[in-house]
Amino acid sequence: MSEEDPTRRTVIKVGAAVAAVATAAPALPDVAEAKAAVTDTARISLKVNGVTHRQELEARVTLLDALRERIGLTGTKKGCDRGECGACTVLVDGRRIKSCLTLAVMQQGREITTVEGLARGDALHPVQAAFIRNDGFQCGFCTPGQLMSAVACVHEGHTGSDDEIREWMSGNLCRCGCYPNIVASVRQAAKEMS
Amino acid sequence: MTESQVGRPVSRVDGVAKVTGAARYAADAEVRGVTHAVLVMSTVARGRVTAVDTAGASAAPGVLGVFTHQNLARLALPSPAVAFLKRFLPVQDDLIRHAGQPVAIVVADTLERAQQASGLVGVSYRAEPPRVVLADDMGEAYIPPQTNDGANDYVRGDVAAGLAAAHAVAETTYTTPMQHHNALEPSVTVAAWDGDRLTVHESTQGISNTQNALMQAFGLARENVRVLSPYLGGGFGAKGPVWPHTVLTAAVARQVGRPVKLVLTRAQAYTSNGHRAETHQVLRVGAARDGRLTAIQHTVTQQVSRTEDALLNSSEPTRILYACPNVRSTQQAVRLDLPMGSFVRSPETATSHALESTLDELSYTLGLDPVELRVRNWSATNQESGERHGSSYLRECYERGAERFGWSRRDPRPGSMRDRDGLIGWGMATAAHTAGGRPGSSATVTIGVDGTARIRSGTQDLGTGTYTVMRQLGAEVLGLRLRGVRFDLGDSAFPAAFASAASATVPSVGAGVVRAATAARDRVIALAVADPDSPLHGAAPDQVSVGDGDLFLTERPSRRVGYRQVMRRHGRLIEVTSEAVFAPMGYSVGATFVEVHVDPVLGRVQVRRMVGVFDCGRVLNHRTARSQAIGGAIWAIGFTLSEHTLVDPNLGRIVTPNLSGYLVPVNADVPDIDVSFIDKPDPSSPALGARGFGETPMTGVTAAIGNAVYHATGHRIRDLPITQDKIIAALS
Numbered sequence: 001m002s003e004e005d006p007t008r009r010t011v012i013k014v015g016a017a018v019a020a021v022a023t024a025a026p027a028l029p030d031v032a033e034a035k036a037a038v039t040d041t042a043r044i045s046l047k048v049n050g051v052t053h054r055q056e057l058e059a060r061v062t063l064l065d066a067l068r069e070r071i072g073l074t075g076t077k078k079g080c081d082r083g084e085c086g087a088c089t090v091l092v093d094g095r096r097i098k099s100c101l102t103l104a105v106m107q108q109g110r111e112i113t114t115v116e117g118l119a120r121g122d123a124l125h126p127v128q129a130a131f132i133r134n135d136g137f138q139c140g141f142c143t144p145g146q147l148m149s150a151v152a153c154v155h156e157g158h159t160g161s162d163d164e165i166r167e168w169m170s171g172n173l174c175r176c177g178c179y180p181n182i183v184a185s186v187r188q189a190a191k192e193m194s
Numbered sequence: 195m196t197e198s199q200v201g202r203p204v205s206r207v208d209g210v211a212k213v214t215g216a217a218r219y220a221a222d223a224e225v226r227g228v229t230h231a232v233l234v235m236s237t238v239a240r241g242r243v244t245a246v247d248t249a250g251a252s253a254a255p256g257v258l259g260v261f262t263h264q265n266l267a268r269l270a271l272p273s274p275a276v277a278f279l280k281r282f283l284p285v286q287d288d289l290i291r292h293a294g295q296p297v298a299i300v301v302a303d304t305l306e307r308a309q310q311a312s313g314l315v316g317v318s319y320r321a322e323p324p325r326v327v328l329a330d331d332m333g334e335a336y337i338p339p340q341t342n343d344g345a346n347d348y349v350r351g352d353v354a355a356g357l358a359a360a361h362a363v364a365e366t367t368y369t370t371p372m373q374h375h376n377a378l379e380p381s382v383t384v385a386a387w388d389g390d391r392l393t394v395h396e397s398t399q400g401i402s403n404t405q406n407a408l409m410q411a412f413g414l415a416r417e418n419v420r421v422l423s424p425y426l427g428g429g430f431g432a433k434g435p436v437w438p439h440t441v442l443t444a445a446v447a448r449q450v451g452r453p454v455k456l457v458l459t460r461a462q463a464y465t466s467n468g469h470r471a472e473t474h475q476v477l478r479v480g481a482a483r484d485g486r487l488t489a490i491q492h493t494v495t496q497q498v499s500r501t502e503d504a505l506l507n508s509s510e511p512t513r514i515l516y517a518c519p520n521v522r523s524t525q526q527a528v529r530l531d532l533p534m535g536s537f538v539r540s541p542e543t544a545t546s547h548a549l550e551s552t553l554d555e556l557s558y559t560l561g562l563d564p565v566e567l568r569v570r571n572w573s574a575t576n577q578e579s580g581e582r583h584g585s586s587y588l589r590e591c592y593e594r595g596a597e598r599f600g601w602s603r604r605d606p607r608p609g610s611m612r613d614r615d616g617l618i619g620w621g622m623a624t625a626a627h628t629a630g631g632r633p634g635s636s637a638t639v640t641i642g643v644d645g646t647a648r649i650r651s652g653t654q655d656l657g658t659g660t661y662t663v664m665r666q667l668g669a670e671v672l673g674l675r676l677r678g679v680r681f682d683l684g685d686s687a688f689p690a691a692f693a694s695a696a697s698a699t700v701p702s703v704g705a706g707v708v709r710a711a712t713a714a715r716d717r718v719i720a721l722a723v724a725d726p727d728s729p730l731h732g733a734a735p736d737q738v739s740v741g742d743g744d745l746f747l748t749e750r751p752s753r754r755v756g757y758r759q760v761m762r763r764h765g766r767l768i769e770v771t772s773e774a775v776f777a778p779m780g781y782s783v784g785a786t787f788v789e790v791h792v793d794p795v796l797g798r799v800q801v802r803r804m805v806g807v808f809d810c811g812r813v814l815n816h817r818t819a820r821s822q823a824i825g826g827a828i829w830a831i832g833f834t835l836s837e838h839t840l841v842d843p844n845l846g847r848i849v850t851p852n853l854s855g856y857l858v859p860v861n862a863d864v865p866d867i868d869v870s871f872i873d874k875p876d877p878s879s880p881a882l883g884a885r886g887f888g889e890t891p892m893t894g895v896t897a898a899i900g901n902a903v904y905h906a907t908g909h910r911i912r913d914l915p916i917t918q919d920k921i922i923a924a925l926s
């Protein structure tokens with residue numbers, strides 16, 4: 001596995017180039033230099049839902065875009081690409097994070113769980129089943145993020161009351177307006193998972 | 195007793211796909227060799243592009259093409275008849291009509307490279323100072339020509355005489371801000387050419403419109419354009435019209451010779467999909483001593499763009515809802531250097547808000563309970579058309595809603611109710627929205643030799659439950675169990691359907707499914723009664739009923755035969771396609787009641803309790819209908835208390851193009867919501883007694899919240915949204 005890892009130097013070099021681009025855009029002082037740098041890629045491996053995926057990636061690729069555009073796991077959604085909506089929520093070592101706000105290279109060696117990894121074959125995870133039973137979604141676009149947040153919310157022990165669930169599920173927007181049903185889903189799943 | 199397939203709270207049939215990540219939305223489509231487009235948007239609101247420097251972007255790694263008005267192919271402007279409402283295509287000339295208009299498109303092999311290269315495009319402008327403040331240009335207001343939502347200057351009776359004869363008159367001015375849809379899925383186009391054939395995966399509420407617009411833009415035959423949209427991440431009107439980015443994506447895909455995916459950024463969506471235009475509304479409402487309305491005068495002035503003048507905050511509630519002999523409704527426009535407004539969930543909400551708030555003011559002037567005021571002005575007739583509603587149980591809604599809420603315990607005096615840490619207010623209003631009155635849709639029903647049915651229609655499911663209720667309708671008419679019926683949508687190869695808009699899916703698509711299923715069922719019955727070996731042989735077709743997968747004699751249900759046997763003996767499938775028949779306009783109504791808590795120090799308004807009772811005819815699925823109702827109520831919380839797009843008055847640029855500066859409700863903002871339905875069939879419905887409903891439940895709640903804030907504080911905040919600063923200013 002260590003052969004797959006980028007050297008620390010490669011990551012830092014690429015990272016620095018990305019930072020230069022980000023701060024200088026749109027009027028980039030030295031286009032040629034930035035261009036040369038950002039073609040650098042890193043060979044990384046990501047463990048997603050128990051499966052290791054080896055990828056050659058630019059360091060600037062977010063975990064979200066690596067999942068969706070490279071690995072082909074499109075269940076995780078992009079609603080804003082800037083940490084505001086929660087549609088991209090995944091679990092990393094059991095903790096919920098917004099995958100648009102982290103780079104794929106930073107998540108090597110961690111256990112990443114996406115919505116595709118919740119069910120066991122045909123058997124839905126209790127949170128998935130509860131969302132169906134309580135109509136916890138309409139369009140379903142926020143749902144992968146809501147589900148991952150809900151799993152974490154239950155494990156964190158933030159389901160003591162409806163108000164507590166509301167508070168701890170408020171990082172995930174639902175524009176269809178399913179919140180009362182999401183609360184009911186999380187409440188029910190918490191009961192079944194305890 | 196056969197089991198009814200409609201009315202039951204069936205779980206969404208697309209539920210498993212949506213909770214496992216298997217549902218593929220437009221951006222999830224697997225397209226081999228797909229490349230990525232990123233738009234470069236104009237940073238000025240008015241003027242001309244004087245130069246575009248594409249050298250750096252063109253030379254950047256992975257870039258396949260950089261397109262500006264100088265090198266993008268000329269495209270034909272699709273017509274408004276196919277819902278291409280914008281009257282220009284950007285990247286075709288040097289003119290800037292609003293900030294956030296595409297001026298260049300970069301295509302690269304990866305998203306990151308396209309994003310980086312888009313930052314290397316240098317655009318120079320000759321900018322002119324834009325005018326973007328409605329209040330500054332009210333003097334420029336004009337009345338545009340009529341569109342299909344009724345007259346812009348509508349008169350019945352004699353308003354001056356009605357006002358003169360009134361015992362009390364409420365005169366008010368209400369204003370509502372620019373607001374954005376913010377469907378969680380931003381708009382997406384994935385375009386792939388194969389010679390002259392174009393396939394597009396599109397996040398659209400109307401695949402037929404998208405198909406037609408692309409045919410017009412590129413001069414293609416229908417069979418050469420296929421549009422797919424099996425799942426949609428919400429729409430709320432954003433994806434109702436066809437917008438330029440769709441056409442532009444197909445154009446650049448053709449020029450680079452590769453499939454291209456464009457996903458709008460959240461910020462780009464703020465200037466690419468329309469918005470709810472800012473309104474300024476003046477109302478004069480007169481009533482007799484007993485509360486009967488003598489006159490309503492309602493003047494709505496709203497923002498339009500330089501290039502279009504569609505007025506989409508329309509005044510139907512004023513014209514249609516209450517019994518009032520003297521009404522004048524005027525809809526005016528003010529041209530500004532902003533993108534065009536468009537349909538946003540429940541477009542009648544803005545005018546309904548002003549009307550229902552003014553009625554609350556009138557109720558205080560008259561000393562009459564606001565529920566009673568509405569009951570006294572109830573009408574079974576559409577006041578504009580003069581035709582009776584198919585059915586109207588609005589009075590029952592008021593009665594049941596008041597009871598569920600405990601309205602009789604309300605002390606009407608403002609500021610009279612409080613709890614330990616703040617003021618309590620109770621408010622109510624009428625929910626009402628037109629539903630349907632739009633073109634019809636076709637559907638094909640195919641009954642296989644195994645006795646199961648497959649139904650197809652080129653409609654969409656934007657989260658409303660189309661997949662589920664169409665299957666229920668088909669199963670009910672055919673007499674099959676749900677698992678014996680499949681419903682497919684989202685493919686322009688299917689029979690054409692009207693857009694998922696205007697609460698028209700049930701009366702338009704639903705009716706198309708009912709007609710096709712009825713004809714298919716009759717053909718199966720005809721087979722069964724003609725077959726000498728069938729237990730139904732020789733029976734008159736009209737004596738045969740269907741249910742639970744069987745055909746049986748209505749009078750002797752034990753004489754029955756299964757669909758499967760009939761079809762197996764027939765040995766061939768049966769297929770029927772229905773004609774599109776114009777969907778009648780329905781009027782779905784309700785009564786909404788709200789309790790708010792106002793923190794007198796922080797000015798914070800919290801909605802504590804909500805009750806909604808609705809009449810939408812027969813309820814096809816209590817689960818999905820309830821979800822529509824709570825969704826509308828939650829939108830109303832945002833509309834009334836937080837949503838407000840801010841535009842820089844000098845630069846004309848939106849300064850809140852995101853989800854952190856523009857506040858949509860979050861889970862913690864929303865209480866549990868008590869929803870119930872009258873659930874009585876509308877005899878005029880072409881869809882088993884059901885009417886369209888999606889847009890009704892947002893109306894009513896907005897004014898009910900505002901009215902509750904008044905009841906809590908004694909202050910009317912007539913300028914939305916009712917934010918903390920306004921409450922603090924009012925209370926101090």
Ligand code: FES
Pocket residue numbers: 077078079080081082083084085086087088089098099100101
């Ligand atoms: S896409 Fe990551 S929070 Fe919105």
Ligand code: FES
Pocket residue numbers: 136137138139140141142143173174175176177178378427428657
């Ligand atoms: S279900 Fe549509 S955004 Fe939540």
